Amino acid sequence: MIHDERPLAISAPEPRTLDLIFTAEARKQLHARYQIVEADPENIEGLGDDVLGKARYIIGQPPLSAETLARMPALRCVLNVESNLINNMPYEILFQRGIHVVTTGQVFAEPVAEIGLGFALSLARGIVDADVAFREGRELWGGEGNASARLIGGSEIGIIGFGDLGKALRRVFSGFRAKVRVFDPWLPRSILEENGVEAASLEEVVTRSDFVFVVAAVTSENKGLLGAEAFASMRPGAAFILLSRADVVDFDALISAVASGHIVAASDVYPQEPLPLDHPVRNLKGFIRSAHRAGALDSAFKKMGGMVLEDMDLMDRGLPPMRCKRAERETVSRMRSKGVKIN
Amino acid sequence: MIHDERPLAISAPEPRTLDLIFTAEARKQLHARYQIVEADPENIEGLGDDVLGKARYIIGQPPLSAETLARMPALRCVLNVESNLINNMPYEILFQRGIHVVTTGQVFAEPVAEIGLGFALSLARGIVDADVAFREGRELWGGEGNASARLIGGSEIGIIGFGDLGKALRRVFSGFRAKVRVFDPWLPRSILEENGVEAASLEEVVTRSDFVFVVAAVTSENKGLLGAEAFASMRPGAAFILLSRADVVDFDALISAVASGHIVAASDVYPQEPLPLDHPVRNLKGFIRSAHRAGALDSAFKKMGGMVLEDMDLMDRGLPPMRCKRAERETVSRMRSKGVKIN
Amino acid sequence: MIHDERPLAISAPEPRTLDLIFTAEARKQLHARYQIVEADPENIEGLGDDVLGKARYIIGQPPLSAETLARMPALRCVLNVESNLINNMPYEILFQRGIHVVTTGQVFAEPVAEIGLGFALSLARGIVDADVAFREGRELWGGEGNASARLIGGSEIGIIGFGDLGKALRRVFSGFRAKVRVFDPWLPRSILEENGVEAASLEEVVTRSDFVFVVAAVTSENKGLLGAEAFASMRPGAAFILLSRADVVDFDALISAVASGHIVAASDVYPQEPLPLDHPVRNLKGFIRSAHRAGALDSAFKKMGGMVLEDMDLMDRGLPPMRCKRAERETVSRMRSKGVKIN
Amino acid sequence: MIHDERPLAISAPEPRTLDLIFTAEARKQLHARYQIVEADPENIEGLGDDVLGKARYIIGQPPLSAETLARMPALRCVLNVESNLINNMPYEILFQRGIHVVTTGQVFAEPVAEIGLGFALSLARGIVDADVAFREGRELWGGEGNASARLIGGSEIGIIGFGDLGKALRRVFSGFRAKVRVFDPWLPRSILEENGVEAASLEEVVTRSDFVFVVAAVTSENKGLLGAEAFASMRPGAAFILLSRADVVDFDALISAVASGHIVAASDVYPQEPLPLDHPVRNLKGFIRSAHRAGALDSAFKKMGGMVLEDMDLMDRGLPPMRCKRAERETVSRMRSKGVKIN
Structure with a gap:
């Protein structure tokens, strides 16, 4: 040499x-x-x-x-x-x-946060379903099409996990007048407060939010962190947005909660990837699907x-x-x- | 009495x-x-x-x-x-x-701005089409599904009209690191600058933006303000988002520009409302449709x-x-x- | 012609x-x-x-x-x-x-707001007195010199009047984590809230602030708005900063309140301008004087x-x-x- | 036990x-x-x-x-x-x-940043000298008293060192429309940009700022970093504000630069502490003195x-x-x- x-x-x-x-x-x-x-x-x-x-x-x-x-x-x-x-x-x-x-991995924070906000706005305003209905001539005009529409401004946002993803998510919400609560047991309360969010328990985040975002990495401790009970405790009509790893939730329980009409949801990750063609989430109403594309730009x-x-x-x-x-x-x-x- | x-x-x-x-x-x-x-x-x-x-x-x-x-x-x-x-x-x-x-009318500013950002994110990340593909078992996983995906962070935003709607739109973008240019001939340059946006000509806004938002009210002067030439001058792949009144644009020219693949678009307003069932915009690829629902919450x-x-x-x-x-x-x-x- | x-x-x-x-x-x-x-x-x-x-x-x-x-x-x-x-x-x-x-008159808003913040910081940290003491060899080092020092971060700010001056003042405080209350009877509550401040009564602003700023123009209604009772109701050690017109306050009462050590103050305006050479405010401890210079740049x-x-x-x-x-x-x-x- | x-x-x-x-x-x-x-x-x-x-x-x-x-x-x-x-x-x-x-040491960041801004405003507006003159009946009224007054809004700020102190300083300036450049060789450019400041060389920071803040800790490499040449290269009338350690500068050169009228300055730290009673900085015009009190609250x-x-x-x-x-x-x-x- x-x-x-x-x-x-x-x-x-x-x-x-x-x-x-x-x-x-x-x-x-x-x-x-x-x-x-x-x-x-x-x-x-x-x-x-x-x-x-x-x-x-x-x-x-x-x-x-x-x-x-x-x-x-x-x-x-x-x-x-x-x-x-x-x-x-x-x-x-x-x-x-x-x-x-x-x-x-920090490079993925911004793209994931942006699509996360996109999911939230799409769920809040029915963007996907309204477009599909319009294509099919079934659209509802004006206020009639807004029966379940909600604003982010004035709402309460919950974020689970406040690493790079959580921080990026908080940033894209900074133009909205929304209250943001964060659950992250790995960070002291004062750091969350310095970031302009309220430190909260997992229960508070789940039960008192209009939009719940999961951006926590899977650890040996948080597998299946959120199950049927958690989903049932969410506000009726609230949106659950899963952006990190499917293992953090009981995915079947999530599907049931959405199928029942109690909540709406979006997910970028799945228990199996790719997902079988007959998986029930494919036809689930009130659910926005994304094929692990949130970060990979x-x-x-x-x-x-x-x-x-x-x-x-x-x-x-x-x-x-x-x-x-x-x-x-x-x-x-x-x-x-x-x-x-x-x- | x-x-x-x-x-x-x-x-x-x-x-x-x-x-x-x-x-x-x-x-x-x-x-x-x-x-x-x-x-x-x-x-x-x-x-x-x-x-x-x-x-x-x-x-x-x-x-x-x-x-x-x-x-x-x-x-x-x-x-x-x-x-x-x-x-x-x-x-x-x-x-x-x-x-x-x-x-x-100011009450509509926040809901219109929020759905406007929702359209922008949906177009930038293909949220609607990806969900429809997933329902049908045609989804692309990971980076393969992101061929045309773009970020708002780092992009250039153009806003036409800076009344209440324009200001609300600027606010929901404040969490993104994006450059915002505004064309509004009714406002002096210094007021735009105080609002943290760059005063620009219509041409600059149209040709130098990744996302163009039309939030100007129709006046006696701006009917058909944007036509085939304007759409042709936009950046390839840029997004055009129409939120105020259809008369501000030549709607047929907009459809052609999207049909050609040059730009993508979303609209909440139409030349006729309701729109005939056979209107070509209903099946237009690269277009997100909303039936005059942006403000009516x-x-x-x-x-x-x-x-x-x-x-x-x-x-x-x-x-x-x-x-x-x-x-x-x-x-x-x-x-x-x-x-x-x-x- | x-x-x-x-x-x-x-x-x-x-x-x-x-x-x-x-x-x-x-x-x-x-x-x-x-x-x-x-x-x-x-x-x-x-x-x-x-x-x-x-x-x-x-x-x-x-x-x-x-x-x-x-x-x-x-x-x-x-x-x-x-x-x-x-x-x-x-x-x-x-x-x-x-x-x-x-x-x-809007041109004066930014210079007045900046010097207003300068007065607040000077009062909070004793900048003027500490410099004078240092010149004279009487300075106290380190924590000993900070007996009455306070932070703006974490404090409560009260603003009386929310025209251009008040808004500019609010803006220069936006980098501090402070709660801002505003009393302005000419503006509806919702406008104050949209500006990120809390609408409050005059009493709340006076009694619950660490720093009170008067930026209201004199009107036929607010002459002598703040007198001995108001100053007595302020928090001990709080700072009163007068930036608009002397007629809004009972100036003698202000002098007494400062002389008693109950509050500290700064003023840019006076009942008479220029002020007689023997006016008691000239030697008042706990008071920062400025000769109607706040805006005139x-x-x-x-x-x-x-x-x-x-x-x-x-x-x-x-x-x-x-x-x-x-x-x-x-x-x-x-x-x-x-x-x-x-x- | x-x-x-x-x-x-x-x-x-x-x-x-x-x-x-x-x-x-x-x-x-x-x-x-x-x-x-x-x-x-x-x-x-x-x-x-x-x-x-x-x-x-x-x-x-x-x-x-x-x-x-x-x-x-x-x-x-x-x-x-x-x-x-x-x-x-x-x-x-x-x-x-x-x-x-x-x-x-992070606890000192906020108090140091606040007094640093207080020094900047006091220098820019002559708060200390104007008050002393007023006490002595020598005050100048209105515009006459503002011959050398400047705004922070619209100015250029330079920060040397972007640890906790530098970040806190940047935060208190966020309500001002000022351009902030930072020199910190220990941080990559992209981190500075993410913090909303421009990464710059030491020379740029010194020569292109209206206000220069030194908040860098002394290291084995930056002793005497700023000397006569650096001060001479500053903009006429610019303000130099020393907040971290005196050893970063050639203090005698700083005194000369201020004595000559080329720049104004404030300092919280000194080559010797306490400082001899006959030290020339005690009577230096254009200088604000603070006795190592910036952080010790x-x-x-x-x-x-x-x-x-x-x-x-x-x-x-x-x-x-x-x-x-x-x-x-x-x-x-x-x-x-x-x-x-x-x-």
């Missing part, structure tokens, strides 16, 4: 690709500043010690063993561009050595590369990464998301 | 009704504070001089002749609860006498009564009305909206 | 001058668009009928008699650049004829010309003025401010 | 005291939830192994040796309530073991206890601390502030 002054980064971003997550311009910067070694994510240990010994960064989230890590004395950061922390590397060793593990993926470059620049200057989100010793083992297979 | 200390108000709110525009509580206040004479709007002149002579307010927009007005020396304000100024009274006489003519109508009470209270205290919008000498004759027949 | 297509404007802005209220650039526009006739404000009637007959605008607030107005058939607007409405013209005739009377005066140009442009196009504030039939006679003599 | 189920916290908050940093209510909670062992900060190693072995938290920043830490297997967090990271414990060992070191200290309680609660539940600021491996050694002796 010819001597190269540039820091070395191993590239193993699968299922992403460098072309997906970098704009042409950012890609150019990446190669100008770093020696990039593209590697098979399933065989990082197969790289030579010249590469492993010099590697400062891994762009990706490939399986890593303790042995491989021991051969990487210069490693400073694993930049996970999948966004879920997968149980495929000894995080404890990384933490001990002060090697950062960061994720770029090309513009979102392209931001990942920018985040990676910004944080590598900070670390090159001896500073900690500030742009991506750092994995935490305490919570890494609680995160239970399966990795994605497709972008 | 028994002596009654309460100021007298003639009620002729058709096509509204007092029950539509007042909550039960507000209705009670109305009757407690005022002597209400319910009148046939087509026959105000048929009221006795005891009523006409004492009437301080007219709630409604009935036809009024110069002769009838001459019999109403105590009249201080006509509170139009229809929201359009109809050519059925001698406004010049009212202005000379210092009788206010005010409208309550019960909660909006109920606000009218509150506005009427607040302004009558100010006038009872010798102050000018501040809550409703005042008709202006200069523009009353330029407003060309037909009155509505249904609520 | 040579034929001139440009609309004619009579200039009589005293005590202002055109150079004070127009930037060089705006002045150039003024002369390019209008035929300007500079007139002696005390002798408008001395102008020939060629001028009076053609004059569309008066820039200024000169005395006008009914007879002079009768000679001005083309007059459309009196643009008062003093900002107070003086009792020197028959307003009723102007209103009947639909001639607008507008004022440009050159940059503020220069905005007047811009407002005048924008509104004349609207009126030239047959539209109503929107930039300046219009005098109202109902309130013109209630406004009791004396005109200013100096800028 | 009697068996106690409560987690054990060692209290050694000097120079703070528990009474300073906890409200009575918070103090009660502290003792209800934790077994508190008050210790001599200079002799933590003198505590018995029963205490050290069980201690989960240290409230304070006492000197700690590697040996002492080795006797503390249950230690999870050092909660520094001084706010500076002092070089008195082996941070590297703490990081390796995953023991958090957090600081509560009782209400700020009291927030420290709340932050400590919130983060201990999170850690008790196995979560990472989120309220206080964590020391970082990369930067702990770069922070060079001396500890404070007084509160």
Whole structure:
């Protein structure tokens, strides 16, 4: 290997690709500043010690063993561009050595928040059903078509989970005069208050909202957090909008609650993806369906590369990464998301 | 007529009704504070001089002749609860006498702005079509379903008309990092800037926006303001959202522009309402249809009564009305909206 | 007089001058668009009928008699650049004829609001006294110097009067997490609420605030509105900040309340201006003095010309003025401010 | 020692005291939830192994040796309530073991930002000098007193350092229409942009601002960051406001720049504290002096206890601390502030 002054980064971003997550311009910067070694994510240990010994960064989230890590004395950061922390590397060793593990999932916050508000407005005003009726000549004109229409202005909003998604959601609601309550047991009350929301219990959020948004990641603790009882306790006609992971709710109970007419709902995620063609949610009235499309915009993926470059620049200057989100010793083992297979 | 200390108000709110525009509580206040004479709007002149002579307010927009007005020396304000100024009274006489003519159309600003944002998000993210496809088992999962998806964050928004509707629209966009340009020839540039928007020409708004909203009332000057040329000059894939009156655009040209795939669109208003069953817009791809439902929410109508009470209270205290919008000498004759027949 | 297509404007802005209220650039526009006739404000009637007959605008607030107005058939607007409405013209005739009377006092709102916040912060943190003590070697370091220091964040703010000044004040407070209550009997509650403040009684504003701002113009009704009893009812240590006109308060009572140590205060206005050298407020501890300087910034005066140009442009196009504030039939006679003599 | 189920916290908050940093209510909670062992900060190693072995938290920043830490297997967090990271414990060992070191300095952000804005307004409007002149009968009335007065609205603001202080400063400016540029080499550009400020070089911030705020902590790299050349490059009449540490500037050069009339300034910090009585800054015209009082409000200290309680609660539940600021491996050694002796 010819001597190269540039820091070395191993590239193993699968299922992403460098072309997906970098704009042409950012890609150019990446190669100008770093020696990039593209590697098979399933065989990082197969790289030579010249590469492993010099590697400062891994762009990706490939399986890593303790042995491989021991051969990487210069490693400073694993930049996970999948966004879920997968149980495929000894995080404890990384933490001990002060090697950062960061994720770029924040890029999905804005697109998810925007479609979440779109679902809320569509449910509140019957946008989907009114359009379908109009196509079929069954439309109702003026006030007659607004029997169940509601405003967001003046309503009460509940958000479950106040990570990047929750914060982005709060931001798109800032133009509405709405009261926002948040349930997030991982954040102290004062931080929620500083963000202009009211800290609330799960029960308050569920029972006192006109719109309930679920943006919490699945953890070992919140599987099936919301079931039949929770849905029954919601306000009649309230909207339930599921944006993070289906496992947080009892999906069958959600379907029943909507089928009964008690609430309306929208979801971007499902217990099985893709969903069987005969799944009852397909024909459910009062439900807006989206096929795990909330975050996966090309513009979102392209931001990942920018985040990676910004944080590598900070670390090159001896500073900690500030742009991506750092994995935490305490919570890494609680995160239970399966990795994605497709972008 | 028994002596009654309460100021007298003639009620002729058709096509509204007092029950539509007042909550039960507000209705009670109305009757407690005022002597209400319910009148046939087509026959105000048929009221006795005891009523006409004492009437301080007219709630409604009935036809009024110069002769009838001459019999109403105590009249201080006509509170139009229809929201359009109809050519059925001698406004010049009212202005000379210092009788206010005010409208309550502001109540529709918030509901129209909210559904407008809902249309924008639905078009940007394909919410309607994705749901219909999902019902039919044709949904595309993840990024595959987002080929034409766009964000509002980072986009450029154009608003045509910056009255109450335009301002409400600007407000619901305030949580998004979007650049907002406004064309409104009736407002000075500095007022637009104080509202945090950029004053722009019609051409700039049409050609440099990702989302164009039309919220201008029809005047004698802007009929057919936007035609084939304007639509052709829009950015490919941009969204055109029509919320005020169909006459502002060449509707056939709009349909062609959407049919060609150049732009997408949503509309709440049509050249004919109701629309014939065979109208081509019914099957138009890339178009979201709404049957003049944007403003007509019960909660909006109920606000009218509150506005009427607040302004009558100010006038009872010798102050000018501040809550409703005042008709202006200069523009009353330029407003060309037909009155509505249904609520 | 040579034929001139440009609309004619009579200039009589005293005590202002055109150079004070127009930037060089705006002045150039003024002369390019209008035929300007500079007139002696005390002798408008001395102008020939060629001028009076053609004059569309008066820039200024000169005395006008009914007879002079009768000679001005083309007059459309009196643009008062003093900002107070003086009792020197028959307003009723102007209103009947639909001639607008507008004022440009809004230009003072931003400078007054900024210094008002500056007074509040100076009082809250002892900025003036601490600097004076430091000059004299008597400063107290760290927490010892903060015995009476308070934050605006988390405090309660009361504003008396919610015209342009009050709104500007509310805006400069928007970065603080403070509760703002407003007393303004001329505005309906819902307008205050839409501006993000709580409508309150005078008593609530006085007794429940940490900072009370008086920005109400003097009217025939509010002279001496706040006296000894009001000051006694304020929270101990609260700050009273007087920004509009001294006549709204009993100034001696204010001095006593500060002298007793019950409250602190700042004022920009005084019962007599200039103030006698032996006036007790000069040595009053707990009081910040400003010599009617809050609004009179050159940059503020220069905005007047811009407002005048924008509104004349609207009126030239047959539209109503929107930039300046219009005098109202109902309130013109209630406004009791004396005109200013100096800028 | 009697068996106690409560987690054990060692209290050694000097120079703070528990009474300073906890409200009575918070103090009660502290003792209800934790077994508190008050210790001599200079002799933590003198505590018995029963205490050290069980201690989960240290409230304070006492000197700690590697040996002492080795006797503390249950230690999870050092909660520094001084706010500076002092070089008195082996941070590297703490990081390796995953023991958090957090600081509560954020409590000072709001008070410092508020007084910083107060300084800016006082300098812009001459509040201090005008009051002193008024006391002495030398006041200038109206526009005459505003020769050098400026607005913040429409101005350009520069902030050096965008930690908690910088963010709080940005927030109090959010009600003004001002352009804000920030220089902070530790933060990526996109984070600054997300906070609504423009990322800029130090030179841009210094040369293109009407108000420059220094809120950067002293590090090993920024000592004397701003000297004669920087001050000379500032806009004539611009204001320089020093809020963090005197060592960031060449203080003599600052005095010269103000003495020459080129700029005006305010400072809360000095090269020596207390400052000699004959120091030239005491009589410097165009300078506002504050004796290290910007942050040291009782209400700020009291927030420290709340932050400590919130983060201990999170850690008790196995979560990472989120309220206080964590020391970082990369930067702990770069922070060079001396500890404070007084509160």
